Amino acid sequence: MPPRPAVLTKRTLDKDLDKITHAEDAAKHVLRRLVAPGLGLIFVGLTMIFAGVYVFDRPGAMLVVAAAALAGYMAMNIGANDVTNNVGAAVGARAMTMGQALIIAAIFEVLGATIAGGEVVKTISSNIVDAIQVPQAILGWIMMAALMAAALWINLATWMNAPVSTTHAIVGAVIGAGISAVGTEPVNWRVMLEITSSWITSPLIGGLIAAGLLYLVKTLIIYRDDKIAAAQRWVPVLVAVMAGGFMAYMVLQLSPPGRFPSFTVILIGIGIGLVSWLAARPLVLAQARDLENRNSSLRVLFRLPLIGSAALLSFAHGANDVSNAVGPLSAIVHSVGIGGVDGVDGVGHPPLWVMLIGAFGISVGLLLFGPRLIRLVGEEITKLNPMRAYCVALSTAFTVIVASWLGLPVSTTHIAVGAVFGVGFFREWYTRHSKRRIAYIRRKAESFDIDEPEEPNIHEQRRRYLVRRSHFMTIVAAWIVTVPVSAALAAVIYWAMFALFV
Numbered sequence: 001m002p003p004r005p006a007v008l009t010k011r012t013l014d015k016d017l018d019k020i021t022h023a024e025d026a027a028k029h030v031l032r033r034l035v036a037p038g039l040g041l042i043f044v045g046l047t048m049i050f051a052g053v054y055v056f057d058r059p060g061a062m063l064v065v066a067a068a069a070l071a072g073y074m075a076m077n078i079g080a081n082d083v084t085n086n087v088g089a090a091v092g093a094r095a096m097t098m099g100q101a102l103i104i105a106a107i108f109e110v111l112g113a114t115i116a117g118g119e120v121v122k123t124i125s126s127n128i129v130d131a132i133q134v135p136q137a138i139l140g141w142i143m144m145a146a147l148m149a150a151a152l153w154i155n156l157a158t159w160m161n162a163p164v165s166t167t168h169a170i171v172g173a174v175i176g177a178g179i180s181a182v183g184t185e186p187v188n189w190r191v192m193l194e195i196t197s198s199w200i201t202s203p204l205i206g207g208l209i210a211a212g213l214l215y216l217v218k219t220l221i222i223y224r225d226d227k228i229a230a231a232q233r234w235v236p237v238l239v240a241v242m243a244g245g246f247m248a249y250m251v252l253q254l255s256p257p258g259r260f261p262s263f264t265v266i267l268i269g270i271g272i273g274l275v276s277w278l279a280a281r282p283l284v285l286a287q288a289r290d291l292e293n294r295n296s297s298l299r300v301l302f303r304l305p306l307i308g309s310a311a312l313l314s315f316a317h318g319a320n321d322v323s324n325a326v327g328p329l330s331a332i333v334h335s336v337g338i339g340g341v342d343g344v345d346g347v348g349h350p351p352l353w354v355m356l357i358g359a360f361g362i363s364v365g366l367l368l369f370g371p372r373l374i375r376l377v378g379e380e381i382t383k384l385n386p387m388r389a390y391c392v393a394l395s396t397a398f399t400v401i402v403a404s405w406l407g408l409p410v411s412t413t414h415i416a417v418g419a420v421f422g423v424g425f426f427r428e429w430y431t432r433h434s435k436r437r438i439a440y441i442r443r444k445a446e447s448f449d450i451d452e453p454e455e456p457n458i459h460e461q462r463r464r465y466l467v468r469r470s471h472f473m474t475i476v477a478a479w480i481v482t483v484p485v486s487a488a489l490a491a492v493i494y495w496a497m498f499a500l501f502v
Contacts, residue, residue: 036368040076043364047072047357054353060336063140067332068357070147074170075325075361077154079109080369082166082321082412090310090393095303095386098371104307105314105370106363112318113359114352115250129178134186140335141497142181143328146173149490150324153482158369162478165411169486170324171195176487177494202399202410203418209395210419211426217387218430222295223440231301232288236280239305242394244273246312249401280304302386309393316400317412318359326350326358388427392419414479 051068055061087101096104129142150169157164171192178187217238224230248269251260260268284301291297330350384392396416403410430437 071329072361074151076365079362079365081158095306108314109318110359112315113322136335140332142177145177145494149173164478165413167411168482172483172486173490176490180491203414206399206415206418207422210391210422213391239280240273240277243276244269247272306390313397322358395419
């Protein structure tokens with residue numbers, strides 16, 4: 001048989017090498033998708049080891065270690081799904097990159113959870129289902145079922161690109177598992193009514209605060225003849241308000257009850273606000289040099305307060321929503337008799353190691369799985385610029401901070417979307433009715449016919465002013481089913497656990 005030509009052999013070899021290259025590329029593509037789940041699994045394993053160090057010689061150690069793994073898994077799901085509300089506005093407004101947003105959110109989530117998260121953890125761990133009326137052994141399994149059910153539902157919602165309320169999920173799961181275990185009597189319906197009312201009122205409050213902030217920004221800065229001079233005057237004031245309010249909250253949260261009278265706290269907030277104003281003023285003046293007198297130039301000047309508000313919101317979210325992960329774990333720690341050590345007191349404050357599991361779990365979930373929903377919330381639901389995004393972020397932060405101070409586990413998702421709606425509806429009203437805006441437009445464009453405007457484009461108004469209906473309806477539908485789905489799933493999981501292990 002004659003030998004094959006060299007050219008034909010070379011072509012065959014090239015084809016075979018191309019196939020190998022394509023196979024390698026496909027393998028890399030598949031493996032890249034497995035990196036984040038693999039790192040998440042490693043974190044869960046490290047969580048179990050971390051919890052085991054504290055409880056290995058205590059009774060019920062195996063239950064606590066298993067609960068710690070579920071709490072770490074739950075915390076990662078919170079980071080992947082819920083933290084998008086903190087930095088999504090800033091990323092959507094292009095005030096910071098995705099990498100910067102992830103780093104800032106991760107740092108301040110940890111700080112908020114460890115420094116100021118104790119009050120809300122007590123609500124989740126002992127106030128929804130009365131721990132006194134439930135046998136301690138049963139309480140541990142109730143919280144285990146609740147953690148697993150809530151985490152599975154949030155994981156599914158994240159996979160479906162639906163930013164749901166993690167607070168709804170865990171509260172519904174605790175109720176479902178509690179009723180399946182001991183009936184309706186131990187459920188504290190008064191606390192549930194308070195929590196439910198906060199879910200309804202908090203979005204309204206967030207929307208009103210956001211609309212008020214946007215009104216001030218438009219009145220004092222945007223619709224002024226010299227926008228840059230107005231921004232130089234008022235942007236440092238906005239930074240001062242943000243810093244002063246944050247510091248007043250920190251003093252109230254960290255100091256012993258009754259140590260500082262309200263008047264003293266207000267003075268501390270004013271003092272910090274004044275210092276922040278003095279520090280921000282030269283920075284804003286330096287940024288404003290050589291900027292043109294136009295709205296696009298304001299993006300540069302609002303970058304600093306928007307980053308600050310995103311960091312503040314991450315802190316507030318860590319303080320409030322860490323309870324969704326470690327509240328049930330804290331209840332399990334108490335149920336097996338490990339209370340009274342490692343920082344646990346008779347009032348029910350969780351130990352530091354429990355808080356750290358939730359804090360770092362949220363940050364790990366954000367870093368590994370957060371970017372996709374950050375893009376959805378920041379870029380696809382509604383159109384944001386730095387000024388509107390600042391109003392959304394700051395109003396959400398203050399609403400969550402007040403709720404955390406009061407010990408109410410509110411939904412940051414609801415508050416953030418409520419703030420977006422407040423901004424959108426206010427823009428519609430302001431565009432049609434503001435005399436200041438009409439006078440400003442008349443001065444800038446003599447040919448603009450205010451008295452007889454053209455027929456408005458309804459579709460364009462919806463795109464520019466309001467949340468896009470397609471995404472909004474999906475999110476609302478997920479909100480509606482979160483409580484019943486998580487409750488039913490928790491009940492089924494509790495029955496399965498009770499049949500297998502108890």
